[in-house]
Amino acid sequence: MKYNSNELFNIEDDIIFVTGAGRGIGQTVAIGFASSGAKVACFDLNLDGLRETQKKIKQLNQKTIIFEGDVRNSSEIRYAIEEVEKELGPIDVAFNSAGIANANPAEELSNEQWQNMFDINLSGIFFSCQEEAKVMMKRKKGSIINIASMSGTIVNRGLKQVHYNSSKAGVIHLTKSLAMEWIDYGIRVNSISPGYTKTPMNLRPEMADQIKVFENDTPIKRMAAPEEIVGPSIFLASEASSFCTGIDLIVDGGFVCW
Numbered sequence: 001m002k003y004n005s006n007e008l009f010n011i012e013d014d015i016i017f018v019t020g021a022g023r024g025i026g027q028t029v030a031i032g033f034a035s036s037g038a039k040v041a042c043f044d045l046n047l048d049g050l051r052e053t054q055k056k057i058k059q060l061n062q063k064t065i066i067f068e069g070d071v072r073n074s075s076e077i078r079y080a081i082e083e084v085e086k087e088l089g090p091i092d093v094a095f096n097s098a099g100i101a102n103a104n105p106a107e108e109l110s111n112e113q114w115q116n117m118f119d120i121n122l123s124g125i126f127f128s129c130q131e132e133a134k135v136m137m138k139r140k141k142g143s144i145i146n147i148a149s150m151s152g153t154i155v156n157r158g159l160k161q162v163h164y165n166s167s168k169a170g171v172i173h174l175t176k177s178l179a180m181e182w183i184d185y186g187i188r189v190n191s192i193s194p195g196y197t198k199t200p201m202n203l204r205p206e207m208a209d210q211i212k213v214f215e216n217d218t219p220i221k222r223m224a225a226p227e228e229i230v231g232p233s234i235f236l237a238s239e240a241s242s243f244c245t246g247i248d249l250i251v252d253g254g255f256v257c258w
């Protein structure tokens with residue numbers, strides 16, 4: 001068994017597929033994986049964002065490949081995965097970060113708002129896991145990491161977002177269920193649940209006052225930098241977490257303790 005940190009956390013030359021890689025947590029973690037020597041394939045709706053991620057990874061002299069696509073569409077994910085396997089090689093790790101957030105009081109939420117949240121945040125994660133596992137199963141090896149949220153465990157004080165919170169609770173249980181379904185295929189499935197994180201999702205001008213509340217409500221008294229999600233992601237991607245499957249790693253500056 002390995003017990004040296006350089007070996008345990010080594011993801012050099014791993015092939016990693018990242019959804020939501022055009023912005024925020026997905027983009028930062030994709031760059032973090034690349035700077036640790038992985039070959040990263042990036043998938044997102046946002047082509048400009050993908051090009052920015054690609055540029056930053058190329059500056060690290062690492063191989064990368066980008067795909068404009070929608071996690072609501074299984075065939076777009078399947079196409080990207082087939083191309084990644086042809087161009088870069090067999091996918092070792094998948095990191096599913098594509099997601100949306102918005103708020104509206106429950107009694108005013110339209111059916112479309114409810115459905116759209118679940119289509120992207122829960123079905124999108126399921127379709128991604130499904131396509132990723134299909135190629136990993138053949139090799140009996142792989143690590144899938146889903147981005148959930150602390151909102152899947154707690155209810156954010158003052159934020160009326162029943163659809164978001166419920167979709168994230170769904171991601172946590174979907175992760176555990178898939179971890180058990182695929183345990184005999186050598187595929188580990190885990191989630192990371194970030195607390196309030198400084199990404200474009202939270203940096204819109206209308207959020208300025210809300211950010212002070214987020215900082216104050218978090219025991220560590222600040223929001224996370226997206227870079228602070230990279231370490232937990234490398235842990236779950238690498239052999240350092242070889243006995244972890246079905247866990248939800250909460251990375252929240254202590255938020256859920258109170």
Ligand SMILES: NC(=O)c1ccc[n+]([C@@H]2O[C@H](COP(=O)([O-])OP(=O)(O)OC[C@H]3O[C@@H](n4cnc5c(N)ncnc54)[C@H](O)[C@@H]3O)[C@@H](O)[C@H]2O)c1
Pocket residue numbers: 019020021022023024025026043044045046049069070071072097098099100101120124147148149150193194195196197198199200201202
């Ligand atoms: N920022 C936070 O405070 C926070 C906290 C907890 C959990 N999260 C979760 O982390 C994940 C990433 O959030 P972020 O803060 O980086 O957000 P972000 O808005 O900065 O980035 C999300 C990315 O997902 C992409 N995306 C959205 N819908 C898509 C679709 N249908 N198909 C493909 N790509 C799509 C967007 O284009 C964007 O590039 C989300 O699942 C979010 O719910 C964020």
